[in-house]
Amino acid sequence: MAATIDTPRFAAPAPFAGHGLLCVRGERAVFAALEFRLEPGGALMLVGPNGAGKSSLLRLMALLLRPTAGTLTWDGTDVAEDPEAHGERVRYVGHLDAIKPVLDLRENVAFWARLAGAGETYLDEALATFNLSHLAHLPGRMLSAGQKRRTNLARLIAAPAPLWLLDEPTTALDRASIGLLEGALARHRAQGGMVVLSTHQDIALPGAEILAVDRFMPDLERSGALFWGDAP
């Protein structure tokens, strides 16, 4: 039977939280004592000026970076205890459009879906969701910036998982495409999925909690010192 909007296609979502997170990049503390909590169906919008640490926080959440201090928990358990399980529950879409130029659009999405162990069950739906079906056989090298971005976002549908981590997902999208993304976000949340996204642009995310990452800038930064540890 075909899955419907109210039938979650992923393992049961559970509360996802960060406690006392300290992020150091290079020798610099980007944020400290950062806390968040996300419930199934919830959304967190990361805001803050350039360099505040929005991308860094998303990378921590995806375990692409490790916190210098603090923990990330899923259903109360430290995600670092089982990184593989966390990888299965997370879909991360970053700044880079990882499109293979020689594969066509459909093959690109199918490649990612296979990598995530999802097969081709949701492939056609993924393309339709982001209005890409008519471009399915266009080689990756011929896609425009907005088409590449939509192709990357199609991975979210092609390989279902409860936690979407999206770094400035509206970059290069026209208004109509932002509307498609807003629809996909709403359907994901209606199934109990969770979303964390960073943005400098308007995007409809009803009921989202706003997390101003620059509020967690370490005091050393406020006083003008740049380095964590021995202040210069």
Ligand SMILES: Nc1ncnc2c1ncn2[C@@H]1O[C@H](COP(=O)(O)OP(=O)(O)OP(=O)(O)O)[C@@H](O)[C@H]1O
């Ligand atoms: N690979 C790296 N090594 C060292 N420092 C880094 C690295 N990547 C980012 N940083 C630093 O970490 C800080 C936070 O960067 P980050 O990209 O997380 O900010 P952001 O809020 O996402 O910014 P933007 O709005 O410009 O995308 C910045 O000061 C940046 O210079």
